[in-house]
Structure formats: C-alpha cells, structure tokens
Amino acid sequence: MAIDDLLDEHEQSERVLAWLRSNGAGLIGGVILGLALIIGWQWWGSRQARADMQAGNDYQAMLDSLAAKDITKAQSQAAALGDTPYAPLAVLDLAKAQVDAGQRDAAIATLRGAESPNPALQQILRQRLARLLIDAGKAGEALQVLGDADDPSSLEVRGDAHVALGKREEARKSYSEVLAKLDVASPGRRLVELKLTDVGGSPAKPEASI
Structure with a gap:
C-alpha cells in the first residue's frame, strides 16, 4: 500500500475520532432517549392491556350481579367502570335490568349523562333514555x-x-x-x-x- 494511501486512511481515522469526541455525548444521549421511548411505549402498552383486561373482568362481574338480580351491587360495579370502553355497555345493561324490575325512574337516572365516544352507541343511549322519558310522560x-x-x-x-x-x-x-x-x-x-x-x-x- 502506498504511503499516501496510509496517510489518507490515518487522516480519515483522525477525523472520525475528532467527530466522535465532539458529538459522542449527543449520539449516546440520542440512543438512550430512543431506548427509553421504546421501553416506555412497551410499558404503556402492557399497562393498557392489563387495564382493559381488568375492566372486562369488572364488566363481567357486573353482568353476573344482574343475573343474580342484585341490581344494587351491579349499580356500584357499573359506576366503578369509570370511563372505560365497557362503561356505556354497563349503563345499557343496568338500565334494562332496572326497567325489567319496574324501576323506570332509576333507569332514567342511570341513562342521564351517559356518554360514549362511539357515535352509534351514543345514539342508542339517547334513544333508550328518550323512550323512557316518553313512557314517564316527559x-x-x-x-x-x-x-x-x-x-x-x-x-x-x-x-x-x-x-x-x-x-x-x-x-x-x-x-x-x-x-x-x-x-x-x-x-x-x-x-x-x-x-x-x-x-x-x-x-x-x-x-x-x-
């Protein structure tokens, strides 16, 4: 290999080392940040999956209470679902059970203010409430x-x-x-x-x- 070639390679190596010395901290920080984002996203996804599974179990427990005709217990269980995707479904199930038990006014109270981010489900909530209000003379x-x-x-x-x-x-x-x-x-x-x-x-x- 020619001397000139060796000098060129040496010069390039020195430039790389100089660049690393100047930018190494930022490069390492970027790698660490990227890893933190990946780990954080995986943690959030795992946490969300656990929360969804728990909400599903809580919803099933509420259905079990309705099947056992324990409306009072089901009502507290439905309220505990908060803003989970199961909450609007729980409201509909609870209101139906209340109507079947002759508790129309309680069903109206259950449906009032119920919200769902799903437009189709939101319409059903309003329609059920409106039908009960008509039945109540309102x-x-x-x-x-x-x-x-x-x-x-x-x-x-x-x-x-x-x-x-x-x-x-x-x-x-x-x-x-x-x-x-x-x-x-x-x-x-x-x-x-x-x-x-x-x-x-x-x-x-x-x-x-x-």
Missing part, C-alpha cells in the same frame, strides 16, 4: 335528548314523542322520514307504517322492482 324532554339526530331509530322515537304530545302532523313527518330511509325489507318497516297510519298518514307503496 315527551318534551325526550325531544331535547334526541336533538337533531336523523337516523331511522331516532326519527321513529321522535315520532312517538310527537304522538305523546298530540302533534300528529309532526309525527306523520317523522314517520314518513323513517320510511324514506328504511329498506323495503327492513324488519321494522311494517311497525312504522302502522304508526304512520294511526296518525292519519298513508305509507307510500314501494316501487316495483324491474
């Missing part, structure tokens, strides 16, 4: 709970609230909107048609398929 409040929801189930409940308030024209409008959104083969379509007929409406005949 149809006006039921309409407030439903807000401007325009899915078929919410529209049907809105129609029921209008019927309870004696507003037949508004009820016809709501039921007609439901039928416009429901498929001809929908299992609930016939019931909505009967409701529309009861308030003086006339269900439109489905168009014949070609």
Whole structure:
C-alpha cells in the first residue's frame, strides 16, 4: 500500500475520532432517549392491556350481579367502570335490568349523562333514555335528548314523542322520514307504517322492482 494511501486512511481515522469526541455525548444521549421511548411505549402498552383486561373482568362481574338480580351491587360495579370502553355497555345493561324490575325512574337516572365516544352507541343511549322519558310522560324532554339526530331509530322515537304530545302532523313527518330511509325489507318497516297510519298518514307503496 502506498504511503499516501496510509496517510489518507490515518487522516480519515483522525477525523472520525475528532467527530466522535465532539458529538459522542449527543449520539449516546440520542440512543438512550430512543431506548427509553421504546421501553416506555412497551410499558404503556402492557399497562393498557392489563387495564382493559381488568375492566372486562369488572364488566363481567357486573353482568353476573344482574343475573343474580342484585341490581344494587351491579349499580356500584357499573359506576366503578369509570370511563372505560365497557362503561356505556354497563349503563345499557343496568338500565334494562332496572326497567325489567319496574324501576323506570332509576333507569332514567342511570341513562342521564351517559356518554360514549362511539357515535352509534351514543345514539342508542339517547334513544333508550328518550323512550323512557316518553313512557314517564316527559315527551318534551325526550325531544331535547334526541336533538337533531336523523337516523331511522331516532326519527321513529321522535315520532312517538310527537304522538305523546298530540302533534300528529309532526309525527306523520317523522314517520314518513323513517320510511324514506328504511329498506323495503327492513324488519321494522311494517311497525312504522302502522304508526304512520294511526296518525292519519298513508305509507307510500314501494316501487316495483324491474
């Protein structure tokens, strides 16, 4: 190997060593930070998995209490679920058990303020509450709970609230909107048609398929 080549390699080595001396601390710190992030993420994931498993076990324990007809115990267990994904499901199960036990007002209290980040589940919570409010003679409040929801189930409940308030024209409008959104083969379509007929409406005949 030529002397010039040896000098070039030596010079390059010296440059590398100089760079390491200048930047070594930052490089090591970056590696340590990266490792800390990886370890932290794994720890958080493991912790979250344990929390989800515990919440699932707590939810099952609440269901067991409902099966044993111990609504009082189930109520405290449902409250303990906090903001876990099982909390809205626990509210629905608890409210149903309360209704079945003749505790309608308690079911209303259970459903009030219940929230879910899942839009579909949130609609179900509001619809259940609205139906109970109608049954309790609070149809006006039921309409407030439903807000401007325009899915078929919410529209049907809105129609029921209008019927309870004696507003037949508004009820016809709501039921007609439901039928416009429901498929001809929908299992609930016939019931909505009967409701529309009861308030003086006339269900439109489905168009014949070609």
